[in-house]
Amino acid sequence: MERQMLRAAMEQLKRKGYLQECNVEVDPKFELGAVLKHYKNEVPILFNKVKGSKMPVVGALFGERSIYYEMLATTHEERVFKLMDAIANPKPTRVLNKGPVMENIITRNIDLQKMFPIPTFHEKDSSSYITAGLVVLKDPETGQSHVSVRRLQVNKGNEISILVASPLATRQFLDMEKQNKPLEVAIVLGYDYSLLLASQISSEVYGVDKYEVDSALRGEPIELVKCHSIDVEVPAYSEIVLEGIMPPNKREIEGPFGELMGYYGAVGPHPIVEVKTVMHRNNPIFQTAFPCREEHLSNGLVREIELYSSVKGLVDVNDVNVTVAGGCRFHAFVSINKKTEGDGKSAIIGALASSKDVKHVVIVDNDVDIFDPTDIEWAIATRMQASKDLVIIPGALGSGLEPSHTVKGVTDKVGIDATKPLGELATRFEKAIIPGYENIDISKYLPGFKLK
Ligand SMILES: Cc1cc2nc3c(=O)[nH]c(=O)nc-3n(C[C@H](O)[C@H](O)[C@H](O)COP(=O)(O)O)c2cc1C
Missing domain, CATH: 2.30.110.10 (Electron Transport, Fmn-binding Protein; Chain A)
Incomplete structure (x- = not known):
C-alpha cells in the first residue's frame, strides 16, 4: 500500500x-x-x-x-x-x-x-x-x-x-x-x-x-x-x-x-x-499538467478562502467561485444572503479587495447557482440595471498576467450587482419553480437517452 x-x-x-x-x-x-x-x-x-x-x-x-x-x-x-x-x-x-x-x-x-x-x-x-x-x-x-x-x-x-x-x-x-x-x-x-x-x-x-x-x-x-x-x-x-x-x-x-x-x-x-x-x-x-488550466484550480481554491473572508467581513456570504475560465484569479462570482439594501455593493467592495488580481466581480442572490454560467447570465439579464448596478474603478493595480492592460499591471475593475431588491419589489423576482422537479426520476421517461 x-x-x-x-x-x-x-x-x-x-x-x-x-x-x-x-x-x-x-x-x-x-x-x-x-x-x-x-x-x-x-x-x-x-x-x-x-x-x-x-x-x-x-x-x-x-x-x-x-x-x-x-x-x-x-x-x-x-x-x-x-x-x-x-x-x-x-x-x-x-x-x-x-x-x-x-x-x-x-x-x-x-x-x-x-x-x-x-x-x-x-x-x-x-x-x-x-x-x-x-x-x-x-x-x-x-x-x-x-x-x-x-x-x-x-x-x-x-x-x-x-x-x-x-x-x-x-x-x-x-x-x-x-x-x-x-x-x-x-x-x-x-x-x-x-x-x-x-x-x-x-x-x-x-x-x-x-x-x-x-x-x-x-x-x-x-x-x-x-x-x-x-x-x-x-x-x-x-x-x-x-x-x-x-x-x-x-x-x-x-x-x-x-x-x-x-x-x-x-x-x-x-x-x-x-x-x-x-x-x-x-x-x-x-x-505533467497541461499549462493554463488544471493546476490553477488549486490556486483558485486558495483564492476562494481569501474571497470568502474578505466578503464575509461586510455581508452574509452564501458561496464564492473564482472561475477557471477567468484564470482562477480574474473573475469572482459571489452569492450572498442579502439582508439590507447596499449589501450587493458592499460585496463588490469586499470581492475586489480580496486580491489585486480580481478584475471583474458579479454579486448575486442565494437562489443563483454561481457555478452555472447560464444562471449568472440570467441574473445579470433580469436583476441588473447598468445605471445603478455597475461599478467601474479605472486604473487600479491588477495582475500583469493578462494582455489587455495599457500599462503593465494597471487595470480597470468592474463590479456588477445582480441582486434583486428587498421588500415589496422582491415579489417581482420570485423564480417560477416546478414542485417536485429535483426529485423526479428522469431516466424512466426516455430510457437509454442521455443529453449531450
Ligand atoms: C500550474 C501553476 C503554474 C505556476 N507557475 C508559476 C511560475 O512559473 N512562476 C511563479 O512565480 N508562480 C507560478 N505559479 C504560482 C505559484 O505556484 C503560487 O502563487 C504559489 O502560491 C507561490 O508561493 P510563494 O508565495 O510561496 O512563492 C504557478 C501556479 C500554478 C498552479
Missing part, C-alpha cells in the same frame, strides 16, 4: 474509476497535451506508451473540482473552512532516514531531455517544459520550506530556466546573489492533492511552512527525506526529485510559453537551475 503522494493518489483514483489509461503511443511533443486538452484537463490520464521513453506520464489529475474535494476528503461546502483551518493550525512533518524516492540516485551525465519524457505543449513554446514541478526552497533564517509550482523551461543537459514571480522567493535568490552565493533548490515531481493545495498558499501573506499546512490538510505528518546533495527536504514518496542550485549572476532567455490565459507570455532573461543530482523511485511516473 502506498502511503502518500502520487502513487497513493493514483491508486485511489483507480479504485474510484476516475483514472483513465491510454495504451496507444503518444508523442510528448504536442500530441500528449492535445489529448489532455481535449478532455478539458479534467480527466486524469495515465499514458503508458510515450514515444522515445520507457517512462509513463500522468496528467490532468487536478482539474476537476469534485475529484479534488473527494481526494481531500472534503465537500464543496466544507472546502473553504478545511483550508482555513489548516493554514491557522499547521501540523509537524516527519523526516525519515530513507524513502522510496532515494531508490535511484544519479549524480553524473545528467541530461534531462534524454532521461525524462518532458512534453512540449504549444506551437511557439521555446522548449519542452516541466509544468508540474514543485519547487522547494528553504528559508535560511526560519528553516521554513517554501513549496510552489513554477514553470520550468528545459534548456540543455542539466540546465533549466525558472520563472519566479513571487516576492519571497525572488528576494531569497537576490539576497544570495548579492553575496555571490548560489541558492539551493529541489524540484519535486509526483505529489498529490493535499501538497499541491498547500503549495498554492502565498508565503508572503501567511508566512507558514507549507509542508506543515500539508500535514494539517492530510490529517497525518507528511513524510519527508533529506536531499542527497543539498540542505532541503522533499516528500519521501515523490517520484522524481531534481536537486540543484540557482547560480548567482546567471540568466537565460525564458519563453515564449503558452501560459495561464492561453497566450504566449513575455520572453525575458530569468535565473537558471543547474541540476546536480537526480533522485527517483524505481519505475518512476513522470507527472
